[in-house]
Amino acid sequence: MFAPDLSSMLIERSFGHQPEGGGDWWLFPEEALYLVEEGYLEVASGKSGQPLSFPDLRSHLEKLHKGCFLRYLVYRDLRRKGYLPKAGAKYGVDFRVYEPGVKPRKGAKQEGEHARFLVKVVTENDRLTATGLVGLNRITHSVKKLLWLAVVDQDLDVTYVQMSRAQP
Numbered sequence: 001m002f003a004p005d006l007s008s009m010l011i012e013r014s015f016g017h018q019p020e021g022g023g024d025w026w027l028f029p030e031e032a033l034y035l036v037e038e039g040y041l042e043v044a045s046g047k048s049g050q051p052l053s054f055p056d057l058r059s060h061l062e063k064l065h066k067g068c069f070l071r072y073l074v075y076r077d078l079r080r081k082g083y084l085p086k087a088g089a090k091y092g093v094d095f096r097v098y099e100p101g102v103k104p105r106k107g108a109k110q111e112g113e114h115a116r117f118l119v120k121v122v123t124e125n126d127r128l129t130a131t132g133l134v135g136l137n138r139i140t141h142s143v144k145k146l147l148w149l150a151v152v153d154q155d156l157d158v159t160y161v162q163m164s165r166a167q168p
Helices: 004-012 029-037 054-064 068-080 130-142
Strands: 084-087 095-098 117-123 146-152 158-163
Touching: 029 054, 029 068, 054 068, 068 084, 068 095, 068 117, 068 146, 068 158, 117 130, 130 146, 130 158
Parallel strands: 117 146
Antiparallel strands: 084 095, 095 117, 146 158
């Protein structure tokens, strides 16, 4: 459970979610890493109860969620640029991303309440197939979003490549 002031900040800035009916707050690994690095959150070790350092938490989460640190780098970059990344597994990508100032809402019916982008995280050494890219593009187009490939290079810098369907 979080302190009331932290809970209100999580709600205000759209971090994680609380299941309907209350209960514990749920954060994705990338959100937890971001909040720890920014100094908003401490994560205690289950064994000792001592707060984990950012590198220790990173190592622990990477063991549980392969590729978590690369996704975190993109998550942090998007957050710092004012975008709001949320989980994108439903679409076969790493994140769905809301434009600055847009708050996601369950059952959003008005324009502007939906994510504008789907983001797939890759490294500069990943091999992508044409079939895979076409599939992602089809999904992205069918849900009226734009596809961004977030390419993480060996210096851990992030570059975005926007993909779209060719128009006849």
